[in-house]
Each structure stands twice: as structure tokens, then as C-alpha cells.
Amino acid sequence: MNAQRALRLGTRRSPLAMSQSRGVAERLGRLTGRSVELVEITTYGDVSRESLATIGGTGVFVSALRDALLAGEIDFAVHSLKDLPTLQPEELALAAVPTRADPRDALVARDGLDFERLAVADGRARIGTGSPRRMAQLNAWSRALGCEIETVPIRGNVDTRIGYVRSGELDAVVLAAAGLYRIGREAEITEFLAPDIVLPAPGQGALAVECAVSNTALVAELAGLDDPHTRVAVTAERTLLATLEAGCSAPVGAYADLLPGEDGQTVTEMRLRGVVGTTDGSTLVQLSTTGPVPASVGEAAAIGRELAEEMLAKGAAGLMGERAH
Numbered sequence: 001m002n003a004q005r006a007l008r009l010g011t012r013r014s015p016l017a018m019s020q021s022r023g024v025a026e027r028l029g030r031l032t033g034r035s036v037e038l039v040e041i042t043t044y045g046d047v048s049r050e051s052l053a054t055i056g057g058t059g060v061f062v063s064a065l066r067d068a069l070l071a072g073e074i075d076f077a078v079h080s081l082k083d084l085p086t087l088q089p090e091e092l093a094l095a096a097v098p099t100r101a102d103p104r105d106a107l108v109a110r111d112g113l114d115f116e117r118l119a120v121a122d123g124r125a126r127i128g129t130g131s132p133r134r135m136a137q138l139n140a141w142s143r144a145l146g147c148e149i150e151t152v153p154i155r156g157n158v159d160t161r162i163g164y165v166r167s168g169e170l171d172a173v174v175l176a177a178a179g180l181y182r183i184g185r186e187a188e189i190t191e192f193l194a195p196d197i198v199l200p201a202p203g204q205g206a207l208a209v210e211c212a213v214s215n216t217a218l219v220a221e222l223a224g225l226d227d228p229h230t231r232v233a234v235t236a237e238r239t240l241l242a243t244l245e246a247g248c249s250a251p252v253g254a255y256a257d258l259l260p261g262e263d264g265q266t267v268t269e270m271r272l273r274g275v276v277g278t279t280d281g282s283t284l285v286q287l288s289t290t291g292p293v294p295a296s297v298g299e300a301a302a303i304g305r306e307l308a309e310e311m312l313a314k315g316a317a318g319l320m321g322e323r324a325h
């Protein structure tokens with residue numbers, strides 16, 4: 001009987017969250033034949049207009065879904081992995097990390113401009129982002145071009161943010177490419193920001209599928225959605241973040257990409273890059289390490305920890321002194 005009951009998937013109401021949840025529900029349906037019912041849940045992060053740094057980082061988006069999971073009101077939840085705090089609650093399983101979408105940040109600028117043209121244009125370009133990570137790297141980039149930009153903190157869902165460019169209030173906004181694809185707005189992108197210049201947030205572009213550890217049957221079913229390559233990459237990125245002891249609103253970027261070997265097909269190596277900087281972009285500590293693809297999440301975590309320790313040895317902790325909490 002129980003196997004026939006529709007699984008309840010808790011989701012935030014935003015178009016981005018709904019699209020992510022529908023995608024996972026469909027894949028799970030194809031994989032297991034289970035039907036999935038979406039249960040909409042409002043989080044404090046959706047309601048509050050305060051800055052993320054003020055209300056306690058991006059964890060505010062996930063806590064209401066987690067409360068519903070722990071209360072048994074829903075069976076599982078889908079989050080943007082980059083919004084998940086690095087400390088995993090003992091009662092909850094990160095049951096699957098599906099194949100990651102485009103991890104890059106994207107620029108949505110007026111008149112189809114790219115960052116360089118915008119930065120060198122007359123007047124100080126006004127670029128919308130409240131993310132200390134994006135601020136640090138965009139300011140460092142404009143400094144390298146010999147220009148100055150103004151970063152303007154913005155909140156709201158993806159549509160709202162793009163609206164600031166449409167209305168002429170801002171020259172550009174920076175958003176995760178994956179989010180734009182998920183809501184079908186990728187045509188708005190005027191430049192994909194290369195990870196060489198702007199490293200994405202740890203876990204950006206990936207989803208997290210979570211359920212109660214005690215629901216062992218569901219943990220096993222959801223595991224079918226997991227992509228082992230994405231799992232090791234995001235484990236390295238998130239362990240780097242955790243080792244830097246950075247809050248979710250700290251100026252930390254990390255990206256692990258898996259590189260094909262001689263045959264150009266099989267993945268043989270993983271390159272992990274990390275960055276931390278001051279939000280004004282005057283100082284960045286940026287390191288990279290390349291080695292064989294980790295054979296386990298434990299190995300991936302060790303790689304993330306090691307690179308973070310090297311970053312700390314190069315003064316990373318001092319740069320994060322300005323973090324909000």
C-alpha cells in the first residue's frame with residue numbers, strides 16, 4: 001500500500017524552486033515509477049526583504065523545508081546545493097546530488113554588453129549583486145582593467161533582478177547561469193563569466209535531494225538520482241568552504257571540474273580551484289590543485305580541506321574578517 005502513495009516533495013514557491021522540484025520529480029518518476037506530489041512551503045528567506053547577510057545567510061531558504069521534513073509533513077526536499085549550510089544535520093540524509101548544470105555566473109547587462117565593455121564605458125557601471133563573493137571578484141576584475149564599478153546590493157527572485165536592468169536602474173546584474181536556464185530566461189545572458197575570472201559559489205548549479213535518515217527505503221530510492229562525479233566535485237568545494245569556516249555569505253568561491261584524459265572522453269582528473277578576497281577586490285587569494293579523480297567522498301573532502309589550509313596559510317582568514325557573522 002505504502003509503495004503506492006504519492007511521495008510528498010516539499011518545495012519553495014519561487015519559479016526557480018518549482019522548476020527544480022518538478023525536474024527532480026519527473027526524473028524520480030521515470031526511475032522508480034513513483035508518483036510525486038509537490039507541497040509548497042514558504043521560507044523566511046522568501047518573505048523577508050532584508051539582506052541575506054542580515055537574516056543569517058542563505059540557510060534561511062532551507063530551514064523551513066528541513067522543519068517540514070523533520071515533522072514528517074513532506075517525504076523529501078530539493079534545494080539548490082549552494083544554499084545548503086555545510087553542516088549536515090544528523091537526522092537528514094543528502095540522499096542525492098544529481099548531475100550538475102552550468103556552474104558559471106552570468107552577466108545580464110544593458111544593450112547586450114559584456115563586463116569589459118561595461119566597465120570601461122563612461123561613468124561608473126552600476127552592477128547589481130549583494131554577494132560578497134561576486135563583489136570581490138568583479139571589483140578585482142575591474143581593477144585589473146583599470147576601472148571602477150559600483151556594486152549595488154539587490155534581493156528578490158530572478159525575474160525581479162533582471163527587471164532592474166530592463167528598467168534602467170542598473171547597468172547589469174550577475175546571476176547563476178543555472179538559475180536562468182531553469183526558468184527559461186537564458187536568452188537574457190550577455191556574458192558567461194569564466195571561472196578563471198569569477199569562481200562560482202561552492203555547489204553552484206547543483207541540486208541537493210534530502211530526506212530523513214530514518215526513511216531508509218526512500219534514501220535508497222533517491223540514491224538513483226545521484227551523480228558520483230558531481231558528488232565528489234561538490235564535496236571538495238563544500239569542504240573547502242567549511243574548512244575556511246566561512247558563513248554562506250562569505251566571499252568564497254570554489255569550483256571543481258573533472259577533466260578528460262588522453263582519450264578526451266573518460267574523466268581522469270579533478271581540478272579544484274578556490275578563491276577568497278576582500279569585497280573591494282583589492283586582495284584575492286586564489287589557489288588551484290589538480291590530481292586523480294577522488295575515489296570516494298572522503299578523498300574529495302581531503303582535497304578540499306588541503307586546499308583550504310593552503311589558502312589559510314596564504315592569509316585567507318584575514319580577508320574574511322569582514323564577514324557578516
Ligand SMILES: NCc1[nH]cc(CCC(=O)O)c1CC(=O)O
Nearest residue numbers: 080083175176178179204205206
Ligand atoms: N542565491 C540564491 C540562489 N540559489 C541558487 C541559485 C541559482 C541556481 C544554482 O546556483 O544552483 C540562486 C540564484 C543566483 O545566485 O543567481
